[in-house]
Amino acid sequence: xxxxxxxxxxxxxxxxxxxxIDTILKLQQENxxxxxxxxxxxxxxxxxxxxxxxxxEDIAQNEGITVAKVNEKVIGYLMPMTVEHAGGIxxxxxxxxxxxxxxxxxxxxxxxxxxxLGQVCIAKEHRGTxxxxxxxxxxxxxxxxxxxxxxxxxxxxNPRSLHAHLDKIGLKIAEQYSADGRDxxxxxxxxxxxxxx
Ligand SMILES: CC(C)(COP(=O)(O)OP(=O)(O)OC[C@H]1O[C@@H](n2cnc3c(N)ncnc32)[C@H](O)[C@@H]1OP(=O)(O)O)[C@@H](O)C(=O)NCCC(=O)NCCS
Numbered sequence: 001x002x003x004x005x006x007x008x009x010x011x012x013x014x015x016x017x018x019x020x021i022d023t024i025l026k027l028q029q030e031n032x033x034x035x036x037x038x039x040x041x042x043x044x045x046x047x048x049x050x051x052x053x054x055x056x057e058d059i060a061q062n063e064g065i066t067v068a069k070v071n072e073k074v075i076g077y078l079m080p081m082t083v084e085h086a087g088g089i090x091x092x093x094x095x096x097x098x099x100x101x102x103x104x105x106x107x108x109x110x111x112x113x114x115x116x117l118g119q120v121c122i123a124k125e126h127r128g129t130x131x132x133x134x135x136x137x138x139x140x141x142x143x144x145x146x147x148x149x150x151x152x153x154x155x156x157x158n159p160r161s162l163h164a165h166l167d168k169i170g171l172k173i174a175e176q177y178s179a180d181g182r183d184x185x186x187x188x189x190x191x192x193x194x195x196x197x
Contacts, residue, residue: 009070011131013138016065016077021056023074024065031121045160047121049091059085063115066139068122068131076122078135080143080150086116094179095153095186102174104149104188115143117152117189120161136169140194150189155182 016024029035033046040046051059059065059081068076083099086092096116102109117139122131143150152171154161162185165171171187178184 008129011068011070011075011126011129011134013066013068013134015142016060016067016074018057018060020065020067020069020074021053021060024056024067024077025051025053027074027077027121027123028119042157043160044124044127045158046155047119048155049089049119051089055089059118064142066135066142068126068135070126075126076120076131076135078120078139079118080139081116081118083114083116086118092116094177095184098175098177098186099151102151102186104174104190109149109151112148113146114149114151115147117150132164132169136189140189140191144191144194147191150191151186152188153184153186155184157183 028047028051031045031047032050033041033048036044036046056065059079063080063082063085066078066080067074083096087096099109099114104112120132120135122135139150151174152165154165156162156176165187166173169189170193171189173185174188175186176183177186
C-alpha cells in the first residue's frame with residue numbers, strides 16, 4: 001500500500017484572509033448550539049455566538065482571526081476581539097459587564113491589558129489532532145506583546161471545551177456566573193506566561 005496514505009495532513013496556522021471568511025462562517029453556523037443535537041453538543045461542544053459575515057470581516061481586518069488550514073482550506077479558527085468589539089454582541093453583554101469587578105490573581109482586570117478570546121471552533125474531522133494547541137501557539141506569538149490577559153467564557157455544559165482549555169491549553173478559571181439561565185466559567189489565558197524564560 002502507498003505509504004503516503006498514512007501521512008497526516010499538514011496543518012498550517014496564520015491570519016484569515018478575506019477569502020476565508022465564508023468557510024469560518026460556515027464552521028460557526030454548523031456548530032451553533034441551536035444547530036447541533038443534544039448528544040452531539042455534550043460530546044463535541046458547540047459555539048454560542050452567531051455573527052454576520054460583515055462582523056467577521058470587521059474582526060479579521062482589525063483584530064485578525066487566527067486560522068488553521070489544511071490544503072489552503074480553513075479547518076479551525078480562534079477569534080480574539082477587543083473589549084469594544086465584543087461589547088457590540090448582545091449575548092456577551094453580561095460577560096463584559098463582569099470585567100468591571102473581575103480580578104486575576106488579586107489584580108483588577110481593568111488594570112491589565114486584556115482582550116476577549118471570542119470564539120474557537122475546529123472542524124469535526126480534525127478534532128483531537130492537536131489543532132487547538134497550534135491555534136493557541138499562533139495566537140500567543142501574535143498577541144503576547146500587546147496583551148497581558150485573554151479572557152473568555154465557556155458554558156459549564158461544554159465539558160469537551162472545558163477539558164481542552166483548562167487541562168491542555170492551560171487557561172485558568174477566574175469565576176463562575178449565571179446569566180439568562182445559562183451557567184458560565186470565565187476563563188483566562190495569561191499571555192505573560194508565554195514570555196517567561
Ligand atoms: C472545543 C474544541 C475547540 C476542542 O478542540 P479538540 O480538537 O476537540 O480538542 P482535543 O481533542 O485536543 O481535546 C479535547 C479533550 O476533551 C476530551 N473530551 C472529549 N469529549 C469530552 C467530554 N464529553 N467531556 C469531557 N472531556 C471530553 C478529549 O478526550 C480530549 O482530552 P484528552 O486529549 O486528554 O483525551 C472542539 O472540540 C470544537 O471545535 N468543538 C465545537 C465548538 C466548541 O465547543 N467550541 C468551544 C466553545 S467554548
